[in-house]
Structure formats: C-alpha cells, structure tokens
Amino acid sequence: MPDAETLEPSAYAAEGDEQQTDVAIVGAxxxxxxxxxxxxxxxxxxxxxxxxxxxxxxxxxxxPEKPIYDIPGYPEIEGIELIRRxxxxxxxFRPVYHLGEQVREVxxxxxxxxxxxxxxxxxxxxxAIIIAAxxxxxxxxxxPLDDLEAFEDTSVFYMVKRREDFRGKxxxxxxxxxxxxxWTNSLAELADKIFLVHRRDTxxxxxxxxxxxxxxxxxxxxxxxxxxQLHALEGEDGQLHGVVVRGTDKDKTIRRxxxxxxxxxxxxxxxLGPIAEWGLNLDRNHIVVExxxxxxxVPGIFAIGDITTYEGKLKLILQGFSEAAxxxxxxxxxxxxxxxxxxxxxxxxxxxxx
Amino acid sequence: MPDAETLEPSAYAAEGDEQQTDVAIVGAxxxxxxxxxxxxxxxxxxxxxxxxxxxxxxxxxxxPEKPIYDIPGYPEIEGIELIRRxxxxxxxFRPVYHLGEQVREVxxxxxxxxxxxxxxxxxxxxxAIIIAAxxxxxxxxxxPLDDLEAFEDTSVFYMVKRREDFRGKxxxxxxxxxxxxxWTNSLAELADKIFLVHRRDTxxxxxxxxxxxxxxxxxxxxxxxxxxQLHALEGEDGQLHGVVVRGTDKDKTIRRxxxxxxxxxxxxxxxLGPIAEWGLNLDRNHIVVExxxxxxxVPGIFAIGDITTYEGKLKLILQGFSEAAxxxxxxxxxxxxxxxxxxxxxxxxxxxxx
Numbered sequence: 001m002p003d004a005e006t007l008e009p010s011a012y013a014a015e016g017d018e019q020q021t022d023v024a025i026v027g028a029x030x031x032x033x034x035x036x037x038x039x040x041x042x043x044x045x046x047x048x049x050x051x052x053x054x055x056x057x058x059x060x061x062x063x064p065e066k067p068i069y070d071i072p073g074y075p076e077i078e079g080i081e082l083i084r085r086x087x088x089x090x091x092x093f094r095p096v097y098h099l100g101e102q103v104r105e106v107x108x109x110x111x112x113x114x115x116x117x118x119x120x121x122x123x124x125x126x127x128a129i130i131i132a133a134x135x136x137x138x139x140x141x142x143x144p145l146d147d148l149e150a151f152e153d154t155s156v157f158y159m160v161k162r163r164e165d166f167r168g169k170x171x172x173x174x175x176x177x178x179x180x181x182x183w184t185n186s187l188a189e190l191a192d193k194i195f196l197v198h199r200r201d202t203x204x205x206x207x208x209x210x211x212x213x214x215x216x217x218x219x220x221x222x223x224x225x226x227x228x229q230l231h232a233l234e235g236e237d238g239q240l241h242g243v244v245v246r247g248t249d250k251d252k253t254i255r256r257x258x259x260x261x262x263x264x265x266x267x268x269x270x271x272l273g274p275i276a277e278w279g280l281n282l283d284r285n286h287i288v289v290e291x292x293x294x295x296x297x298v299p300g301i302f303a304i305g306d307i308t309t310y311e312g313k314l315k316l317i318l319q320g321f322s323e324a325a326x327x328x329x330x331x332x333x334x335x336x337x338x339x340x341x342x343x344x345x346x347x348x349x350x351x352x353x354x
Numbered sequence: 355m356p357d358a359e360t361l362e363p364s365a366y367a368a369e370g371d372e373q374q375t376d377v378a379i380v381g382a383x384x385x386x387x388x389x390x391x392x393x394x395x396x397x398x399x400x401x402x403x404x405x406x407x408x409x410x411x412x413x414x415x416x417x418p419e420k421p422i423y424d425i426p427g428y429p430e431i432e433g434i435e436l437i438r439r440x441x442x443x444x445x446x447f448r449p450v451y452h453l454g455e456q457v458r459e460v461x462x463x464x465x466x467x468x469x470x471x472x473x474x475x476x477x478x479x480x481x482a483i484i485i486a487a488x489x490x491x492x493x494x495x496x497x498p499l500d501d502l503e504a505f506e507d508t509s510v511f512y513m514v515k516r517r518e519d520f521r522g523k524x525x526x527x528x529x530x531x532x533x534x535x536x537w538t539n540s541l542a543e544l545a546d547k548i549f550l551v552h553r554r555d556t557x558x559x560x561x562x563x564x565x566x567x568x569x570x571x572x573x574x575x576x577x578x579x580x581x582x583q584l585h586a587l588e589g590e591d592g593q594l595h596g597v598v599v600r601g602t603d604k605d606k607t608i609r610r611x612x613x614x615x616x617x618x619x620x621x622x623x624x625x626l627g628p629i630a631e632w633g634l635n636l637d638r639n640h641i642v643v644e645x646x647x648x649x650x651x652v653p654g655i656f657a658i659g660d661i662t663t664y665e666g667k668l669k670l671i672l673q674g675f676s677e678a679a680x681x682x683x684x685x686x687x688x689x690x691x692x693x694x695x696x697x698x699x700x701x702x703x704x705x706x707x708x
Contacts, residue, residue: 034426038424070679071426074427086427089426291666310646312680314683322672325424326666
C-alpha cells in the first residue's frame with residue numbers, strides 16, 4: 001500500500017483548471033464502477049467521465065428494472081440495484097464523477113501523463129486511462145431526411161428537456177414505441193396541435209399508453225397519421241413550417257402537416273464517438289487489447305468491458321469485472337514503479353483508506 | 355438452447371454403475387459452483403466432485419465467517435454466505451454433488467468422453483472436465499515421525515469424525531492452534547487421559563479456548579506437556595502404546611507419555627494430489643491453460659480459478675468467475691457441434707430449464 005501521505009487530498013486538488021488524479025475512467029457503467037474499486041484496492045484515485053447524466057451505462061439506459069441472472073452470487077438482481085451496490089462498493093475510494101460529459105480530446109502531456117478534455121470543458125490529468133465505454137455513447141437514431149441538420153436543436157429535438165418549451169407549439173411526434181406514445185400523452189395538454197406519425201397501424205408501446213393516446217385521438221387532441229413515414233422538411237433559417245409525410249401502404253399518399261416542431265423518437269443507438277479518433281487499434285468498433293493486461297496499442301490507455309475485443313472475449317458484465325482487476329494490476333507499475341505488488345486476500349487486507 | 359427432450363433425466367441416469375453427464379467439475383469452491391451456473395446457462399448438466407465434505411473450497415476450509423470485500427456488487431459478504439448464494443444460483447440446473455470424494459483416476463473412453471473414478475468408487479462419465487480445484491485437495495500436515503504410516507487410521511488420526519470413538523482412551527493431542535485446543539476441551543469429558551503437547555509455552559488459539567483448556571489443566575483433567583515436540587512412536591501392529599516427546603528448550607528432555615491414541619493438529623496443507631498425474635502441463639503446481647478458452651494441453655480438459663496459470667492471471671475469485679464463463683463457452687462446440695452459440699443477455703434470455 002502507498003503511504004497515506006502520497007494520497008493526501010491536496011495532491012488531487014485542481015491545479016489551475018485541471019484536475020489531477022491517478023486514473024481517468026471513461027464510462028460509468030457497471031464495469032467502469034467496479035474499476036474504481038479495483039484501482040482503489042491498489043491505492044489509486046479515480047475520476048470517472050460519462051456522457052449520460054447518471055451512472056449505470058447500458059443498464060440505466062436500457063433495462064434499469066429488469067432482473068439480471070448472471071452476476072455471480074446474485075441468483076437474480078434488478079439492474080439498477082446492481083449499479084447502486086457497485087457505487088456503494090466504490091464509494092470508500094472517493095471517486096470524482098463527471099456525468100453528462102463526453103470526452104472530446106485526449107492529449108499526451110510532457111511528463112507522460114494524459115489530459116482529457118470533456119464537452120463541458122472539464123480537464124482531467126491522469127497517469128492512465130481506462131476506457132469502459134461499453135457500446136459507446138448513446139445517441140438518438142436520426143431520420144434520413146434532407147437538410148435535417150439545419151433544423152436540429154431549433155425545430156427538431158430528440159429529447160424533451162423541459163415540457164414548457166413545447167407549450168402552444170404545433171408538434172409532429174414520430175415513432176411507434178414508448179417514447180413517442182409517452183410524450184404524445186404528456187404534451188397533449190400543452191401543445192396547440194400534435195400529429196403522431198407512425199409507419200405502421202399498430203404501436204409497440206405499453207397497452208396502457210396506447211389506450212391513453214387513443215382516447216386523446218378520440219377527443220380530438222391528437223391527430224393520428226398512420227401508416228405514414230417522414231418524407232421531407234419545409235422551412236427556413238432553422239425554423240420548420242411543415243413536415244411532409246408519405247404513406248407506407250401501396251398508395252404512397254403524400255401529406256403535408258403544418259407544424260413548427262418535430263420530435264422523432266426512433267430509439268437510441270450506440271456510437272463510439274471521439275474514442276474512434278484516439279489512435280487505438282479497432283476491430284469493428286471494438287478496441288483491441290492484450291488480454292493479460294487490457295492495455296491497448298497505446299501504452300497507458302487500457303480498455304475493459306463490452307468495448308474490448310480479444311480472443312475468447314465474451315460480452316458479459318462478469319468478464320468486464322475481471323478485466324477491471326486485470327487493468328488495475330497492469331496500471332500498478334506505471335503509478336508505483338518502485339513498489340512490488342504483493343498479493344493479499346481482501347479478507348486479510350480489508351479495504352484500504354485513500 | 356437445446357431441446358428439453360435432449361435433457362430428459364433418463365439421459366442422465368446411471369448406466370450400469372457409471373453416471374452420465376455433460377461436464378464433470380472437479381472442485382466445489384466458489385469458482386466450481388459458478389461453473390455449474392455458466393454451464394447450465396448454455397444447457398449443460400454437471401456433476402461436481404470435491405474431496406471436502408461440504409461445498410465452499412478454501413472459503414469453507416479457511417475463512418467461512420470472514421468478510422470478503424472484492425466480490426463485485428457486494429461491498430462486504432461473509433465467505434459462507436457467498437457460497438450459499440452461489441449454490442442457490444446453481445440449483446436450477448440440478449447439479450449432482452459427490453462430496454467427500456477425491457478423483458483418483460481419469461481415463462479417456464472409446465467414444466471420446468472421460469471417465470472419472472473417485473476414492474469412494476463413484477464413476478462419472480462426462481464429455482468435458484473442468485478442474486476448479488483451487489490449491490488442490492486439503493490434506494493434514496503430518497508430523498515427521500518414523501513409522502507414522504503404520505499407526506495412521508488405527509491409532510493416529512488427523513480429524514475427529516465421531517467423538518465417541520475416543521471415549522476411555524488415553525490421548526496425546528499435539529498442536530498449538532484452535533483445533534488442538536478445541537478438541538482438548540471437547541474430548542476432556544470422554545477421554546481417560548489427555549496429554550496436550552505443544553512446542554511453545556503459549557497457544558495461538560482463541561483466548562476463550564485457552565482459558566477453558568487452562569481450567570481443565572488446573573482441574574487435573576488435562577496434562578500440559580510444554581514446550582515439547584513429538585519425537586517417536588512406540589507400539590506394534592498399528593496399536594500405539596506410548597508417544598515419546600522431546601523438550602524444545604535447551605535441556606532437550608525426553609519424556610514418554612503412556613497413550614494409545616495420537617491426534618496431531620498441525621493444520622492443513624493443499625496438495626495437488628492425483629491431478630498432477632493426468633498428463634497436464636504444469637508450472638509450479640499450477641495448470642497451464644489457454645486464457646481464451648481455459649483449455650489445458652489435453653483437449654476436453656479445462657481448468658479455472660486459482661489452480662490455473664497464464665499471462666495476467668490473478669488469484670481473485672472474481673477472475674475465476676469469468677474463467678467459468680470462458681470454459682463453458684469453449685465447451686459448447688464439444689457438446690453441441692451443430693449448434694451456433696447466439697449471444698443473449700441473461701435479462702432477455704432468463705434462466706433456462708434443464
């Protein structure tokens with residue numbers, strides 16, 4: 001164990017606007033969270049950066065309340081409960097979380113450390129990086145429309161941040177799942193008009209949400225436009241005036257909906273994002289690592305969990321846990337070059353204080 | 355998933371005196387138990403063989419009630435509780451346990467399967483073997499005495515199976531730890547005489563056990579022989595008549611204790627045992643495996659957990675869990691050569707019924 005002195009909080013205080021730490025972990029999913037613990041057991045402090053606003057990664061985004069059956073020692077555990085326990089297990093090591101931040105730039109410093117700069121301007125300076133980014137950052141699926149980009153963030157939105165922003169608007173909501181239904185139902189009382197566009201006659205959402213939407217249609221508060229799909233946008237200077245839709249049946253009828261706002265809800269897709277430009281060896285969107293160390297082709301940058309690939313790789317959370325331990329041990333000589341790592345059972349060693 | 359039909363119980367009934375299964379797991383420690391689960395998730399049935407009388411391996415033998423801190427998702431868990439939960443997680447796959455049995459012989463059958471024969475004569479026929487034997491079978495440390503073997507199991511015992519066997523006996527109990535103290539205290543009311551021999555003046559056991567022993571000495575029920583060590587055995591035809599001890603101080607006094615039974619409690623040591631003779635590549639008592647499959651140099655024999663070695667190997671339970679998943683996936687093509695393994699989240703797939 002390192003001296004308590006070498007870990008004094010002052011050593012980690014911001015220097016200028018740059019925050020110093022031992023290890024920067026990119027991704028706060030289950031595997032990133034467990035990496036905090038494994039680093040902590042070896043005496044390393046961590047900063048954790050994630051593009052989502054909450055910890056939990058895919059579990060939080062996709063199946064927070066579903067039971068998981070293959071976490072060792074848990075015959076069944078709800079996703080979000082697993083995340084809560086992993087956060088609790090990491091907490092004694094006082095990790096610093098930067099949530100809602102995407103790592104935009106990674107540069108090597110003169111003293112052989114790394115500087116990570118996020119979308120929100122946070123700068124973290126670390127000796128090693130562990131990428132635990134799962135399938136990458138989640139991004140909305142964008143409809144394939146000409147000039148879409150010109151309207152994004154002014155008239156086209158992929159999420160509702162504040163309901164009030166849509167008061168008195170004429171909305172086109174597109175999609176057939178829970179998000180499209182839930183926002184139709186929720187915004188009906190605020191909006192001036194809602195067109196709900198779906199390429200099929202039937203919806204995939206919860207039956208309760210479908211009934212609620214149907215009632216709003218019957219009450220004349222929502223106009224159902226099915227089976228249609230988005231076809232073109234009309235407007236100028238980022239301001240939408242109309243959305244053109246086209247029938248998906250054999251008539252292929254074209255209709256123009258007078259609207260000032262489009263909310264497409266076509267689900268999320270994972271994007272590797274800027275990580276793809278860090279000079280790491282990739283194999284079909286996965287980062288190639290040495291399985292014995294989880295180090296990438298760039299010394300000092302490690303990758304663990306679903307984002308990695310190597311011979312025998314399984315996309316199982318429990319294998320990511322093991323990779324977190326492997327990476328932490330492989331980082332040890334970088335951070336403590338003069339210290340020999342002695343193996344101890346956690347039951348004998350306890351949890352060190354950082 | 356295989357058809358339910360291919361897994362009908364009848365397929366696993368004993369054929370003659372040989373029990374058929376998919377996978378034979380050697381070792382019922384935490385990693386062996388989780389291997390049952392991982393095999394089960396892929397549709398394989400398992401038999402599990404362990405030399406100890408209970409499941410749990412090193413945890414049960416060495417630290418059942420100590421907290422473990424590095425099981426992912428458990429900030430703290432008592433060893434034996436972890437074992438209980440792993441057994442529960444494995445239970446839906448109806449494993450067959452052969453406890454208190456040591457695998458003595460492994461032979462290849464004509465149809466490219468394996469036959470394992472245990473110390474108790476159990477014969478298991480399996481397509482693949484997973485060795486999860488930890489540090490090997492636990493065996494008592496034996497005192498270095500001439501002719502010791504001639505008295506073992508008749509007058510010399512390393513464990514007490516039935517207290518009644520020692521009623522009316524004249525016992526020499528040797529050792530300075532908890533086992534020596536606990537059995538001295540426990541057998542004092544049954545035995546005709548107990549000599550407690552220890553090479554030091556002080557005992558390592560729990561203070562409460564030491565006080566209880568001291569009280570028995572004061573009451574004349576136990577005779578303390580310290581600082582002495584075992585020196586020689588006297589007797590014939592396996593029947594002990596006396597135990598010769600020798601002072602460990604500078605006088606080196608020799609004493610003869612009239613006794614018919616010796617119980618040496620010098621702790622347990624791990625022995626690889628017959629596994630060392632299975633033709634597997636070993637490196638300092640560890641089995642060399644391919645990390646991508648956990649397969650040994652013998653096709654069809656896999657090894658996981660503390661008994662393995664490969665580049666980057668850490669002796670952590672959580673890494674053994676990952677190896678259990680790797681081995682199960684690597685076994686899949688042996689058992690289901692015509693089936694392509696499709697990856698599914700456990701949360702989507704659930705726990706299959708075998």
